[in-house]
Amino acid sequence: xATAVLSATGLHKRFGALVVLDGVDFAxxxxxxxxxxxxxxxxxxxxxxxxxxxxxxERGSVMFRGSDVTRMRAARRCRLGIGRAHQxxxxxxxxxxxxNVFVGAAxxxxxxxRAACDRVIEVLELCGMTELANRQADSLGLLDRKRLELAxxxxxxxxxxxxxxxxxxxxxxxxxALVATITELRRQGIAIVWIxxxxxxxxxxxxxxxxxxxxxxxxxGDPQTVMKDAAVVDAYLGSTxx
Amino acid sequence: MSLLAVESLxxxxxxxxxxxxxxxxxxxxETxxxxxxxxxxxxxxxxxxxxxxxxxxxxxxxxxxxxxRVPPYTRVxxxxxxxxxxxxxxxxxxxxxxxxxxxxxxxxGPWNVEAVLQAFxxxxxLRRARAANLSxxxxxxxxxxxxxxxxxxxxxxxxxxxxxxxxxxxxxxRSLERLIEGxxxxxxxxxxxxxxxxxxxxxxxMLEGRIVLEGRPDELSRERVTEAYFGLHAGxxxxxx
Numbered sequence: 001x002a003t004a005v006l007s008a009t010g011l012h013k014r015f016g017a018l019v020v021l022d023g024v025d026f027a028x029x030x031x032x033x034x035x036x037x038x039x040x041x042x043x044x045x046x047x048x049x050x051x052x053x054x055x056x057x058e059r060g061s062v063m064f065r066g067s068d069v070t071r072m073r074a075a076r077r078c079r080l081g082i083g084r085a086h087q088x089x090x091x092x093x094x095x096x097x098x099x100n101v102f103v104g105a106a107x108x109x110x111x112x113x114r115a116a117c118d119r120v121i122e123v124l125e126l127c128g129m130t131e132l133a134n135r136q137a138d139s140l141g142l143l144d145r146k147r148l149e150l151a152x153x154x155x156x157x158x159x160x161x162x163x164x165x166x167x168x169x170x171x172x173x174x175x176x177a178l179v180a181t182i183t184e185l186r187r188q189g190i191a192i193v194w195i196x197x198x199x200x201x202x203x204x205x206x207x208x209x210x211x212x213x214x215x216x217x218x219x220x221g222d223p224q225t226v227m228k229d230a231a232v233v234d235a236y237l238g239s240t241x242x
Numbered sequence: 243m244s245l246l247a248v249e250s251l252x253x254x255x256x257x258x259x260x261x262x263x264x265x266x267x268x269x270x271x272e273t274x275x276x277x278x279x280x281x282x283x284x285x286x287x288x289x290x291x292x293x294x295x296x297x298x299x300x301x302x303x304x305x306x307x308x309x310x311r312v313p314p315y316t317r318v319x320x321x322x323x324x325x326x327x328x329x330x331x332x333x334x335x336x337x338x339x340x341x342x343x344x345x346x347x348x349x350x351g352p353w354n355v356e357a358v359l360q361a362f363x364x365x366x367x368l369r370r371a372r373a374a375n376l377s378x379x380x381x382x383x384x385x386x387x388x389x390x391x392x393x394x395x396x397x398x399x400x401x402x403x404x405x406x407x408x409x410x411x412x413x414x415x416r417s418l419e420r421l422i423e424g425x426x427x428x429x430x431x432x433x434x435x436x437x438x439x440x441x442x443x444x445x446x447x448m449l450e451g452r453i454v455l456e457g458r459p460d461e462l463s464r465e466r467v468t469e470a471y472f473g474l475h476a477g478x479x480x481x482x483x
Contacts, residue, residue, distance in 0.1 A: 168281055
């Protein structure tokens with residue numbers, strides 16, 4: 001892999017007696033797209049939270065473009081270039097789509113109202129939401145809410161985008177549209193970390209796949225190979241051969 | 243005739259469509275195991291059959307009667323009992339009180355407190371213990387026993403091994419296998435494919451709200467189930483070509 005834009009070494013995190021990350025190493029190259037899968041409780045979302053700065057690890061470090069950001073708060077990491085889209089979109093319900101994305105643009109890299117407005121227009125076009133700019137956020141359907149969540153994260157001009165199960169609950173047509181948007185982001189050079197339970201959607205949007213179980217990385221590499229790895233199948237379906 | 247027939251069933255959680263056009267049938271005395279990844283719609287399907295979740299479209303037909311709009315407590319009286327994920331016992335009540343409560347609200351039949359304690363020997367010394375103080379395995383046995391107290395014709399079991407120690411899972415399954423051998427009709431959601439294949443007459447795999455693979459365990463290889471489970475096979479993935 002080329003120089004890592006985002007990396008983590010020896011991450012440990014526990015909640016009470018439960019060890020959720022148990023020595024995880026992670027590296028994401030510039031413009032690379034990496035998927036993370038694993039059964040419930042594998043530690044996927046916790047890893048994303050530690051990378052985003054939602055909470056710090058107990059041990060280990062997170063590096064972004066050569067700087068140690070392990071103890072840096074999420075809002076500062078966002079301004080540095082680590083954007084995040086959540087599993088359950090929670091837009092500002094009383095605001096329009098444009099205003100929601102403007103919050104992202106003004107919070108992220110762009111300074112000044114004009115520059116932020118320009119960014120909103122770019123992002124809405126990229127996400128296919130230009131027509132919806134003046135719609136109230138709480139009137140949107142599920143796909144458009146997910147697009148808005150993505151648009152808000154993109155408005156911060158991230159070098160790295162962290163996506164948490166943005167495909168959940170979408171219809172087939174909606175999932176195809178989502179993959180097309182992600183493909184365009186990759187083309188623009190944004191590095192992506194994508195957690196997704198819907199594996200056949202995920203593998204279309206990534207270069208490399210990481211499988212986790214019980215707080216550890218159990219397999220890593222080409223997506224098709226990882227999904228056929230006996231350790232991964234056992235983690236999902238139990239170890240007794242049928 | 244099938245004991246249970248689910249016809250083109252849809253169920254949603256708000257904007258999210260969880261069960262999409264599912265049809266399945268279970269014959270009297272048959273065991274069907276349902277596998278599938280997180281979010282595939284297994285629990286919603288079970289809850290919709292039990293009446294704990296509203297069907298958006300389609301029908302649930304039980305013993306020849308359309309029960310789609312029948313409330314859950316009436317379905318219990320007709321013979322459908324759900325053992326929910328997470329057990330959901332009344333923690334402040336004793337094991338026996340939990341059992342009796344279900345017995346008072348179900349059908350008449352052979353199951354009573356003594357029969358349940360005989361079927362689940364690990365509960366015998368615990369009949370006066372508060373449910374909240376039991377181990378996970380003991381709670382699971384009590385939850386299955388509670389469902390049996392309603393003398394169900396169809397037992398719906400949701401992830402009975404979730405969060406249990408391996409020895410506790412073995413205990414629960416030993417009792418379950420005896421029930422199945424005794425002719426109880428069972429629809430079970432189980433993540434462990436090996437266990438599912440051992441207890442079931444038929445296996446169905448769900449992906450994104452749909453059943454994408456169905457067959458007898460001896461017809462299905464682990465590889466085929468794995469492909470269906472992850473949607474990686476061209477024939478099972480509903481996604482882009």
